[in-house]
Amino acid sequence: MPLQWTRVDDYEAMSAAGAARIAAALEPRLRQGRPVLLGLATGNTMLVLYQRLAELLNRCAASLAQLHTFNLDEYVGADGRPVPADHPLSYRAYMEQNFFSRLDPQLGLQPDHVHFPDPACPAETDDLIERLGGLDVQLLGIGFNGHIAFNEPMPETKIAADAFAALPTRVIDLTELTIDTNARLTAGGDRSRVPRQAVTLGMKPILAAREILLLACFPEQEEPLRRMRHGRPTPELPASYLLDHPHSTILYTGDRISLEEQA
Ligand code: GLP
Secondary structure, three states: OOOEEEEEOOHHHHHHHHHHHHHHHHHHHHHOOOOEEEEEOOOHHHHHHHHHHHHHHHHHOOOOOOEEEEEOEEEEOOOOOEOOOOOOOOHHHHHHHHOHHHOOHHHOOOHHHEEOOOOOOOHHHHHHHHHOOOOOEEEEOOOOOOOEOOEOOOOOOOOOHHHHHOOOOEEEEOOHHHHHHHHHHHOOOOHHHOOOEEEEOOHHHHHOOOEEEEEEOOHHHHHHHHHHHOOOOEOOEHHHHHHHOOOEEEEEEOOOOOOOOOO
16 A cells, blocks of 8 residues: 555644554554554653543443553663653653553553663663564654654765665764754754753664554645655655655645645
């Protein structure tokens, strides 16, 4: 199935549609009592989606005892460790606040089934995902430069398209553009609060997910999406690899992003 482009009216519609899609994919699997793997993203795009998803899962009331969540990424401090949960940019804290704390505790999500890549042993995340049967659904945002998770664009002169698609989970140096963008959007413009490194799920485990759902709702995301629409998979635009994925969807908001051809 080729990549599906789905336009929705606005942020609320995107959040509701994204949550409904994830819940629909998870529910039958949760009832089968085998491990269910959900890849999670952070960012402003996902804030309301997590509210809606928690509401849907609470209402459906299937046990979450077999659910494993894998977050895409986390900032890494100068000491080489994940930033602590009280760091203002901590993705773990974001997830706790926006999603995990909203789930009904009676549904039984296991704290040790909540996974973040570990900068000390990034390969272990890829091994664990494989051992548990692979990601069922991967939720993605898109950086203003087209990155997914913290897989930053690279020139094709530096890495072949296949090698880029095979990148494992690893520690990376953030690009100046991402530091600037994330300072502006999440750190009150203060660059010094944005760590210089992060640990990111690699392209390989992301692209191996059975279903991928990418959400976009900011005008700055129009440009990478347009390039993608008319392009081919290239390391210069990491999100473009969804073009070759057998089951992926882009949900974008028509009030902020226009992908229709100009007359
Ligand atoms: C960060 C994350 C990405 C995310 C991007 C967009 O850079 N590493 O995974 O897609 O932010 O976030 P937002 O939703 O705030 O635009």
